[in-house]
Amino acid sequence: MATLRILDVDGKVINPEKEPKLPKEELLKWYEVMVANRLFDEKGWKLQRQGRVSFHVPTAGQEAVVAAAAALKNTDWIFPAYREHACYLYRWKDLEQGLAELIDHIFNNEDDPQRGRRIPGLYGSKRLRFVTPSAPIGTQIIQAAGAGYAAKYLKDGNVTMVFFGDGATSSNDFHSGMNFAAVKKTPTVFVCMNNQWAISVPLTEQTAAKRLADKAIAYGMPGIQIDGNDVFAFYIAVSEAVECARRGEGPTMIEAVTYRLGSHTSSDDWTRYRSKDEVEQWKQKEPIRRFKDYLLNKRYLTEEEDEKIWKKYDRILNDLIEKAEKKSPPRLETMFTEVYEEIPWHLREQYEEARRFYGDK
Ligand SMILES: Cc1ncc(C[n+]2csc(CCOP(=O)(O)OP(=O)(O)O)c2C)c(N)n1
Ligand SMILES: [Mg+2]
Known part of the structure; x- marks a missing residue:
């Protein structure tokens, strides 16, 4: 099966029958979340380097994931790994408030909802049904399968969506979660964010399979590979998987092919194990510029409005950082x-x- 792609790298629609028909306001909301996420990442990295926050988890290059959250209902459960900030921000009615909570969290101050008990980046929100992840890789996969089973038992109509990396497909929990969900036909969507690397271990050392999506075959569930830097491929693939889950047909695995443009965390240095050339090539395919070009072509956005969006979130984040830094510890x-x-x-x-x-x- 071909990789699902709707927007090419220049933001042109190459698969018009699959282009989602969504209102301009909704698409601009995705875009604002992506921009805010990118700026949060850039600032978080600098804050850690300046010793003002203790840790940072980069997300640049993986922001198209916002569209996965957009394909869910608010009562569906999201079990993230640690680079799905865009899904978390999408769930806020007021994006600025979501950013405020994230900034308080990375400063581990008195208003951090986790009161400093979590590594910055491993956060969650009960209210938003965005489950706090655990550090051991793969843990959330079995939790999502189990929560999916509970949803089926309760007949509450909710879906559970779980994110994990290419590295996590080597964990026992990947096998247990996928197998259990398929056997019990739980309403679960498994999203593998294949960003090519598990810290310094490349995909070629993680698996001998041609595509991670093919692993779904062994469990008896559909597996689909998508361009993970294409918001529309994300939206369509997740929407179809969610419909299938709600009809009682069980889980789907989606492999989103993407790339981590930054280091694994602030404790890592990517220049030690991959070439600048490789990173440069992936930068050409990054999701924000692609989506921006689409919005410009559609005349949903102008260059001036785009500049205003970047400036707006730059200012908002700077103000939030200033406030968060002055707050007391928990x-x-x-x-x-x-x-x-x-x-x-x-x-x-x-x-x-x-x-x-x-x-x-
Ligand atoms: C069980 C377990 N083994 C090892 C680690 C250390 N570790 C943290 S992140 C990571 C790589 C995970 O890679 P991947 O699943 O591809 O996710 P990515 O970081 O690329 O988003 C490893 C090995 C861990 N946290 N848990
Ligand atoms: Mg990875």
């Missing part, structure tokens, strides 16, 4: 009170000891 007690519903005795002892040591902060 109160000491939140480390103990927000983990279990009732504090177990051993944590209470540790809390008392911490209070004696640090005072009542």
Whole structure:
């Protein structure tokens, strides 16, 4: 099967019968999320290098994923890995508020919803049904299969969508999750963000398969490969998989072929294991410029309006950073009170000891 692509690298529609018919406002919302995500990434990287935040997870090059969230209902569950910020931001009615929460989170300040207990980048929101990921690779795959099974049992009509990387396809949880979901026909959409690398391990060392999407065959579910830098391929593939899941026909695996333009995290340096040429070539195919060209061709956007969007989010993010940096760290007690519903005795002892040591902060 051919790779699904609707927008080519110049933003031209090459598959017109598949071009989604969506209102201009919706498409501009995707675009604003993508721009805000890219700027957040650039600023987050610099903040980490300046020692102002502790860690950063780059997302540049993978922003087309926004369209996957757009193909869901708000009651569907998203189980992200750690580069799906665009899906998280899309779920906010007010994008600025979403950015504010993300910025408070990376500063691990008192308004960070996770109160500093998570690595910056591994965040979630119960309200938005965007599940906090765990660090061990692949964990979210079995969680999404299980939550899909629960949705089927409850007949609540919801779908679970899970994101994981090419590296995660080598985890036991990939096998368990895919197999369970296919056997139980759970309403789950498996999205493999194949960005070609698992830290410094290239795809060729991860699998001998021609395409990761082919792995779906062994589990008895449909597998489709898409251009993961094409917002429309994302939207159409996820919409079809979601419809199939809601009809009770079970899960689908989507392999989104994309590229991580930055380093794995702020603890990594990509120049140590891949060529500048390779990165340059992928930059030509990156999703934001492609989508922008489409919007310009459609006359949904002008160059001047585009410039205004970038400037707007640059200013918004700078203001949020300034505010977030001035906020206090989470109160000491939140480390103990927000983990279990009732504090177990051993944590209470540790809390008392911490209070004696640090005072009542
Ligand atoms: C079980 C497990 N093994 C190893 C690691 C260390 N580790 C963190 S991210 C990562 C690479 C994951 O690559 P991929 O799944 O392709 O996702 P990407 O980072 O490319 O988005 C590894 C090996 C881990 N977190 N958990
Ligand atoms: Mg990867």
